[in-house]
Amino acid sequence: MKMDQGSLIETAEELYESAPCGYLSTLPDGTIIRANQTFLTWIGMERQDLVGHKCFQDLLSVGAKIFYDTHLAPLLHMQGFVSEIAFDLTCADGRSLPVLANMVQKQDAAGRPMVHRITLFNATDRRKYERELLFARQKAEQATQELKRLNETLEERVAHEVAERLKAEEALRQAQKMEAIGQLTGGIAHDFNNLLTIIVGNIELLQRRLPEDADRLQRAADHAMDATRRAATLTQRLLAFSRRQPLDPKPIDVNKLVAGMSDLLRRTLGEVVVLETVLAGGLWRSQADPNQLENAILNLAVNARDAMPDGGKLTIETANARLDEAYVEALAEPVPAGQYVLVAVSDTGTGMDKATMEKVFEPFFTTKEAGKGTGLGLSQVYGFVRQSNGHVRIYSELGEGTTIKIYLPRLIGSDEEPAEMPAKSPAMVRGAGETILVVEDEPDLRTYTTEALRDLGYRVVEAGDAREALEIFEQHPEIELLFTDVVLTGGMNGRALSDEVSRRRPGLPVLFTTGYTSNAIVHHGRLDPGMHLIGKPFTYAELASKVRRMLDGEQF
Known part of the structure; x- marks a missing residue:
């Protein structure tokens, strides 16, 4: 049977209005220009009160508004779409409605945003299921632990046939023994690891400086390094006991x-x-x-x-x-x-x-x-x-x-890209006698960094805090690079030191280092975009490559 075009258009409109999901169209500023009946029913509003009078952001909960401004809107602008984003809407009667959202940004021929198409799925049942699943998992874990305790108690009764009081006393003695062993091994391992740090650093330095034809000495250094690694592994096992739990990877x-x-x-x-x-x-x-x-x-x-x-x-x-x-x-x-x-x-x-x-x-x-x-x-x-x-x-x-x-x-599966070859270490690019000011308040790290840079052919002057660094900086006009930790003791951090050095000598390269992940540092305001950072821990080769590129004025 042949249908006329008007009937087809009416049928499509009915499907749009009664779809099991909510459909919205908004302008780039969030103004709602179209919504289907399913969405109107969910939030309890009339079409004439919503379309042209409300922004999508007006319907979001407080947390969802923050998420929209800081994450969702920038991501949509950057890649043109977002998929399966979870947040809560606020209905006309004040209820919270959990939803999953897919958004697509439509652009004109010049690439300017024209309209946002939003598809919403009611996630009420999913949220309820997640809560029930979490509660069930907690109950299962409690039941597993309780069963384990009961089995241990049963095994102890069968194996040792002791009274409940004796078992409690034995458990107390065991706990006290574990506490004593933990304190003893913790203290020993701490001091031993300090010694191992010095030993490993000097062996690594020796390995780098041995001539190529010193095979016997190289083997001796390798054996010493193997022994220190075994010693380090032993001390690590004294400090941490792995939980032997069954996993379902x-x-x-x-x-x-x-x-x-x-x-x-x-x-x-x-x-x-x-x-x-x-x-x-x-x-x-x-x-x-x-x-x-x-x-x-x-x-x-x-x-x-x-x-x-x-x-x-x-x-x-x-x-x-x-x-x-x-x-x-x-x-x-x-x-x-x-x-x-x-x-x-x-x-x-x-x-x-x-x-x-x-x-x-x-x-x-x-x-x-x-x-x-x-x-x-x-x-x-x-x-x-x-x-x-x-x-x-x-x-x-x-x-x-x-x-x-x-x-x-990383999981390499049949549907994944072929495995890449292991990345080679950065090239050992040596210095040409340039002078570097190293600022680090941790003595061991400062010693490692300065020795590595000297081994690479640089001249190094060092300071333990920012104020000492400024004094040294004035005494050494030949300094060509400042290498500083972001967080320093003494009331002046690495960023403040960098600003003062840049004021005194504009254009001097500055390389920061820190143990924080870079995004946390950036968002906390401690490192502005455009600053150069090498994260801890860094290897000898990474330090060589980064410093050389900074001195050569490369953009990266």
Whole structure:
């Protein structure tokens, strides 16, 4: 049967109006110019009160407005579309309506935005299911732990046939013994690791300076390095006990996992902590237990929240990363060199001193008051990452905040691009006697940096804080590069030092270094765009390449 054009148009309009999803069209400033009946029914408004009179932003909850301004609108402007973004709308009667949104920006021939097409899906059932799933998971974990305790108690009764009092006394003695062993091994490992740092640094220096024909000495240095690595691994195992938990690794999109946790994280963090997610485009897939990865991120978020009692900012970043041979060989527990998916959690909290950072992954170690924490959160993170063949690193500066980086191996599957060859270390570009001023308040790091630069052929002058650096700067007009940590003691940070040096000698290159992830530093205002940064930890080759490019005036 043949239908006329008018009937077809009417049918399409009916489908649009009664679709199971909400349709909106807005101008670039957010003014609503069209909406279907499904959407009107959801929010309880009449068409004449909405179209032409309201902006899309007017319908968002407070948190959703912040998310729209800081993330959604810039992302839509940058790539022309966004997919499956979760937030809440505010209905006419004050109800919150959870939705998933897809947005497309239409442009004219000149590339100017004309209209935004928005498709909304009612996520009420999904939100309810997520809450039920979380509750069920918590109940299951509680039941598993309870069953484990019951089995242990049963095994003890069958094996030892002892009274309940004797078992309680044995448990108490065991706890006291573990506490004593933990304190003893912690102190020994701390002092031993300080010695190993000096030993490893000098062996590495010796390896670089041995002549090529000194085969016997090279083998002796290699054997010494192998011994120090084994010693470092031993001390690391004294300090951290892995949780032998069964994992269910699956291919995962870490960006989707982090985005899907946004609502849970915001509820966990509370209103005084602002959550920011910086999700990398083109992020590789990884293979890990998604539930345990969620637990790890949640543990880190809870620790960050507790470190910001007066509020602050939590930044979760994802990125593709490569760990080169030089980096992984220096680790106490090496991982394969290659490609990794990075998840970094940064806070603006109280930070930690060196002594605290050395113990954070020990089971039962906590800085919280009695009853506020078990001390197992970070040890669970550490155990999960190591069991997943990954790597975890912590950076913190007292009074400035903490960054914890989780590296999970990239998954190379049949539907992925072919595996890339391992990245080669940057070329060892030597200096030509240029003078570099190094400013670092940590003596060990300053010693390593200055020795490496001298070994590369540079002349180095060094300072422990900004004020000492300015005095040295005036005494050495031949200085051609300032290399400074961002956070310094003494009341003047690296950025203030850079500004003062630039005022005295405009155009002098400045290279910053820090243990924070770059986005956290930028958003905290400590490093403006255009500044040059080399993140800690940096390798000998990376330092050589970056310094040479800075001195040569390359743009990067």
